[in-house]
Amino acid sequence: QDYTFKLHHFLSAQAPAHTQMLEPWARQVEENSGGQVKIEIFPNMTLGGRPPELVQQVRDGVVDIVWTLNGYTPGQFPRSEVFELPGVYVNDPVASNLAMRELYDSDLAEDFKGMEVMFLHVHAGQAIHMAEKEVRSPADLEGSKMRIPTRTGAWVIEALGASPVAMPVPELPQALSKGVVDGAFIPWEIIPPLKIFEQTKYQIEGANEERFGTSVFQVSMNQGKWDNLPEDVQQAFRDASDEEWLVEMGEVWRGADDFGINMAVENGNEHIVLTDEETAAFRDALAPVHDRWVEDVTGSGVDGAALIEKAIATTQEHATK
Amino acid sequence: MNPVPATTGGAGLCSLARRAITGWALLGGVLLLAVVLVNVWTVIGGMIGFPFAGDFELSEIGVAVAAFMFLPYCQVQGENVTADVFTSNASPRWLYIFTAIGGALAFVFGCLLIWRMYFGMLDQKAYNLTSAILQFPVWVAFIPILISIAFLILAALVTLVESVSGAKNAS
Amino acid sequence: MPVDPIALGLIGLAVLIALIVIRVPIAYAMILVGAGGTALINGPQIFLSQLKTLAYGQFSIYDLSVVPMFVLMGALATKTGLSRDLFRAANAWFGWMRGGTAMAAISACAGFGAVCGSSLATASTMGKVALPELERYKYSPALATGSVAAGGVLGILIPPSVVLIIYAVIVEANIVTMFMAAFLPGILAVILFLLTIAVYVRLFPGSGPAHGAGSRAEFIDATKGVIPVLVVFGIVIGGIYAGLYNPTPAAAIGVFVVWLFGTVRGQLSLNDIKGSILETAGTTGMIYLILLGAELLKIFMSRAGVPQAAAEWVATSGYAPMTVMVILLIALILLGCLMDSLSMILLVVPFFWPVLVEVNGGIYQGAEGAGFGMSTDELKIWFGILALIVVELGLITPPVGMNVFVISALSPNTSMAQTFKGVMPFFLAELLRVGLLLAFPVVVLWLPRILQ
Ligand code: NA
Numbered sequence: 031q032d033y034t035f036k037l038h039h040f041l042s043a044q045a046p047a048h049t050q051m052l053e054p055w056a057r058q059v060e061e062n063s064g065g066q067v068k069i070e071i072f073p074n075m076t077l078g079g080r081p082p083e084l085v086q087q088v089r090d091g092v093v094d095i096v097w098t099l100n101g102y103t104p105g106q107f108p109r110s111e112v113f114e115l116p117g118v119y120v121n122d123p124v125a126s127n128l129a130m131r132e133l134y135d136s137d138l139a140e141d142f143k144g145m146e147v148m149f150l151h152v153h154a155g156q157a158i159h160m161a162e163k164e165v166r167s168p169a170d171l172e173g174s175k176m177r178i179p180t181r182t183g184a185w186v187i188e189a190l191g192a193s194p195v196a197m198p199v200p201e202l203p204q205a206l207s208k209g210v211v212d213g214a215f216i217p218w219e220i221i222p223p224l225k226i227f228e229q230t231k232y233q234i235e236g237a238n239e240e241r242f243g244t245s246v247f248q249v250s251m252n253q254g255k256w257d258n259l260p261e262d263v264q265q266a267f268r269d270a271s272d273e274e275w276l277v278e279m280g281e282v283w284r285g286a287d288d289f290g291i292n293m294a295v296e297n298g299n300e301h302i303v304l305t306d307e308e309t310a311a312f313r314d315a316l317a318p319v320h321d322r323w324v325e326d327v328t329g330s331g332v333d334g335a336a337l338i339e340k341a342i343a344t345t346q347e348h349a350t351k
Numbered sequence: 352m353n354p355v356p357a358t359t360g361g362a363g364l365c366s367l368a369r370r371a372i373t374g375w376a377l378l379g380g381v382l383l384l385a386v387v388l389v390n391v392w393t394v395i396g397g398m399i400g401f402p403f404a405g406d407f408e409l410s411e412i413g414v415a416v417a418a419f420m421f422l423p424y425c426q427v428q429g430e431n432v433t434a435d436v437f438t439s440n441a442s443p444r445w446l447y448i449f450t451a452i453g454g455a456l457a458f459v460f461g462c463l464l465i466w467r468m469y470f471g472m473l474d475q476k477a478y479n480l481t482s483a484i485l486q487f488p489v490w491v492a493f494i495p496i497l498i499s500i501a502f503l504i505l506a507a508l509v510t511l512v513e514s515v516s517g518a519k520n521a522s
Numbered sequence: 523m524p525v526d527p528i529a530l531g532l533i534g535l536a537v538l539i540a541l542i543v544i545r546v547p548i549a550y551a552m553i554l555v556g557a558g559g560t561a562l563i564n565g566p567q568i569f570l571s572q573l574k575t576l577a578y579g580q581f582s583i584y585d586l587s588v589v590p591m592f593v594l595m596g597a598l599a600t601k602t603g604l605s606r607d608l609f610r611a612a613n614a615w616f617g618w619m620r621g622g623t624a625m626a627a628i629s630a631c632a633g634f635g636a637v638c639g640s641s642l643a644t645a646s647t648m649g650k651v652a653l654p655e656l657e658r659y660k661y662s663p664a665l666a667t668g669s670v671a672a673g674g675v676l677g678i679l680i681p682p683s684v685v686l687i688i689y690a691v692i693v694e695a696n697i698v699t700m701f702m703a704a705f706l707p708g709i710l711a712v713i714l715f716l717l718t719i720a721v722y723v724r725l726f727p728g729s730g731p732a733h734g735a736g737s738r739a740e741f742i743d744a745t746k747g748v749i750p751v752l753v754v755f756g757i758v759i760g761g762i763y764a765g766l767y768n769p770t771p772a773a774a775i776g777v778f779v780v781w782l783f784g785t786v787r788g789q790l791s792l793n794d795i796k797g798s799i800l801e802t803a804g805t806t807g808m809i810y811l812i813l814l815g816a817e818l819l820k821i822f823m824s825r826a827g828v829p830q831a832a833a834e835w836v837a838t839s840g841y842a843p844m845t846v847m848v849i850l851l852i853a854l855i856l857l858g859c860l861m862d863s864l865s866m867i868l869l870v871v872p873f874f875w876p877v878l879v880e881v882n883g884g885i886y887q888g889a890e891g892a893g894f895g896m897s898t899d900e901l902k903i904w905f906g907i908l909a910l911i912v913v914e915l916g917l918i919t920p921p922v923g924m925n926v927f928v929i930s931a932l933s934p935n936t937s938m939a940q941t942f943k944g945v946m947p948f949f950l951a952e953l954l955r956v957g958l959l960l961a962f963p964v965v966v967l968w969l970p971r972i973l974q
């Protein structure tokens with residue numbers, strides 16, 4: 031092996047993101063390179079630091095590759111953040127993955143100075159988990175305390191009239207069962223590892239699996255490391271991260287999500303799928319989130335309004351459903 | 352925890368430095384008390400229907416800054432845990448020498464830390480890092496932190512000066 | 523260059539110990555070995571880059587923000603005289619028995635442990651209160667100092683507990699669950715300690731003479747002294763158990779309530795508050811610096827490949843799960859001769875925990891078919907309590923027994939050797955307790971199960 035890479039991330043080695051995404055991807059790169067490349071994966075922040083430091087680590091070359099949640103460093107990835115917004119992300123992770131690839135060079139690359147992005151992806155979308163309260167309209171959420179994932183998640187929750195609460199994910203089950211929060215705003219995929227069905231009664235999403243935004247993740251390499259790779263090794267990484275892979279990842283994350291909701295239903299939870307009218311009521315309530323985002327990123331020199339339009343159009347072009 | 356008396360009188364400059372460091376730690380304590388009040392308010396506010404979303408971030412940032420503000424005091428008081436077993440029969444002179452070694456390490460580390468964390472602050476600023484809900488700019492928190500590390504370097508110098516002079520006098 | 527990871531790790535450990543032996547503060551020894559080791563393997567740039575934000579990242583972990591608050595709460599409780607009231611009450615209850623005043627010291631330690639998160643603070647506080655009384659009633663120096671030094675460990679076994687919070691952060695356990703799990707084992711410790719004293723005074727008559735009971739009025743008056751601690755414990759830990767708030771707000775409320783209580787009683791002057799803050803500053807600074815050192819050491823060990831190699835070694839060794847557990851606990855007891863409990867938890871748990879997960883069958887392993895016969899979630903709780911107990915043993919074992927040092931300093935007429943001798947029976951009681959908890963994990967797991 032001529033080239034070794036340390037890939038650092040924040041989840042455990044048993045998490046689907048590790049077993050179904052990072053492992054297969056790393057092995058594919060190795061295979062593509064004809065054995066020139068070796069990628070060692072370090073889960074659980076074993077190479078030190080806290081999750082928000084991952085981006086810094088890859089920029090500085092402390093590690094070679096990271097997988098991280100962009101939202102850990104709020105404000106740092108304003109452009110790609112557009113794909114987290116409700117209405118931009120609707121229900122189709124494959125479409126979002128492909129749209130981010132298509133717009134990368136023209137609109138998103140600015141965000142990622144000092145690192146070479148291998149691929150960006152999203153999860154299957156934020157949905158609502160409620161401990162006790164059945165939610166069918168934004169009014170039902172009013173005054174509830176909801177655990178939020180990212181700053182765009184916080185804006186969504188505020189637009190719905192609830193209050194956002196940040197807390198480490200391991201504390202969520204306890205917080206739910208004791209009423210510290212009334213619900214959580216995360217995808218279904220969190221249900222199995224935390225056994226969220228034990229503390230919640232309702233899982234709520236829009237018609238046709240419509241969600242209220244998503245989170246963007248990245249797999250990125252240190253720029254210097256990348257620039258010094260011979261073309262054939264670079265190609266090995268590119269080939270492992272091509273469109274086909276993005277489609278597959280969209281399906282993997284959708285699959286993890288389906289697995290989660292099925293587990294909740296099997297354990298007696300109610301899976302509420304909003305009707306078209308109910309979904310529309312949520313959509314209306316969430317309209318101000320776009321304005322808020324546009325206002326925020328304008329400060330970073332981004333033409334937010336144009337980017338939202340472009341992101342929606344491109345995502346719809348790739349829609350698979 | 353430290354068998355070597357923390358205050359050896361020392362030069363006037365040393366005792367002045369000690370007083371400044373103690374004052375800085377007390378200021379850190381005031382910050383900690385502010386975090387305490389924010390948390391008390393969060394609970395009471397939550398119970399009477401005024402939940403406050405930022406307590407989580409304010410606790411994180413506030414306690415982090417306070418902890419940095421405590422480091423110099425911790426150094427100057429010799430509160431960093433040492434294993435005293437093998438040296439419990441050592442002469443005072445040797446104890447002073449060991450303390451000096453610890454002080455020298457703290458000095459070197461403090462210098463490294465202030466240099467690196469200054470660039471850390473520039474990074475936070477350049478990349479516009481903020482907290483998630485209140486959008487508090489993180490680099491601002493680095494200002495009192497850098498001052499704290501400057502005090503830590505000063506504290507290490509105090510330890511060094513005092514223990515070296517102690518070692519000379521103890522023979 | 524390929525270096526045998528185990529060899530590198532062992533060299534690192536040897537250097538660490540050498541530095542600790544020449545009295546380099548443990549935190550700086552960790553920093554030096556961690557930074558130096560990383561630089562040797564991957565060059566200095568890695569460490570220098572990481573240093574930009576590593577300290578801030580470690581210091582701003584939300585779950586740790588509870589630590590200085592609990593430290594402050596304990597310091598304020600000391601200045602408010604809660605420890606003295608507790609001891610007076612306990613002595614009114616037990617003092618008339620043979621060995622009763624020593625039992626009172628143990629009980630008061632347990633009571634104070636309910637408002638204080640640190641073992642050392644509990645030992646020194648109760649030492650100041652109880653030692654003069656034990657001396658007055660002509661208790662043997664060994665029993666007097668031994669019971670207070672041993673009683674100190676109750677400070678950390680009964681929630682709140684700083685070391686347990688750190689453990690929870692490392693293994694990503696729920697702090698509340700850990701607090702629940704510690705409760706019954708803590709009570710068990712109190713019972714075993716009381717029995718130990720009862721047996722001791724029968725084996726060594728005259729070591730703990732009985733003295734007359736006070737009047738009924740005195741008894742009632744003394745008993746009232748328990749009320750403030752009950753109130754604080756009820757509000758803080760009770761509130762956490764009931765789920766009214768998270769640990770951090772709970773600790774904040776605890777600080778507030780103790781302050782309120784001290785102020786109303788007129789026992790908390792501005793100077794006392796200043797002193798409490800400075801005490802908190804010293805302890806917090808010490809804890810956070812060790813945190814940083816442990817993180818740097820972890821980076822070095824991970825880059826050397828030590829944890830991976832260790833997990834693989836255990837997985838292929840074919841040892842039974844219980845054997846692995848006992849080996850780990852013995853390793854902790856031995857390390858306890860050298861290091862303080864916090865450093866040990868931070869140094870060792872990041873390496874031991876993945877090994878146990880491996881042996882149990884993975885992070886999502888359920889109870890069925892698990893190596894330890896319990897789900898990995900429950901193993902996390904059980905191991906945490908066992909580890910907590912054995913690292914606390916280090917506080918009372920020679921040669922470095924922090925509690926013994928503190929108590930010896932408070933009792934100049936008693937030699938360190940006498941105190942260590944006096945602590946021995948309690949050490950045996952602790953070993954018995956570890957054995958009981960190993961055999962009956964349900965003692966640990968019962969409360970979390972029913973309260974969840
Ligand atoms: Na305690």
Ligand code: NA
Nearest residue numbers: 858859916922
């Ligand atoms: Na020890």
